[in-house]
Amino acid sequence: MQTALILVISVVLIVAIIWWFFGKHEQAVGQAKTTNDHQTATVVVKGGYSPSTIVLKKGVPATLNFDMKDSTACLSHVVFDQLGVDKDLTKQPVTSVEIPTDKAGDINFACGMNMFHGKVVVK
């Protein structure tokens, strides 16, 4: 009887772990604030990017502010491969990145080790 109980608990744990790593978690989408024909959005960096998807309006100059709240080396840099941007976020509390919005599409960003990902959607 006890063996059966242990088996059940093990299966529940394994399923929970698999869900945690591979499950499709709800991802927050951030909208930019637009003032005087300029849009800004803030991404909080703490154990990942929050929100991890930011929607920007096409044709409106945009600034993405990375609010650094993480002290791990992993997230110390943010890299925009498509833009050729690699910023050190540890120099100041908030680091701004100018995002070109002249054409619609996705612009991906990641930590320096390519472990955490986020994207900017221009539309």
Ligand SMILES: [Cu+2]
């Ligand atoms: Cu990393």
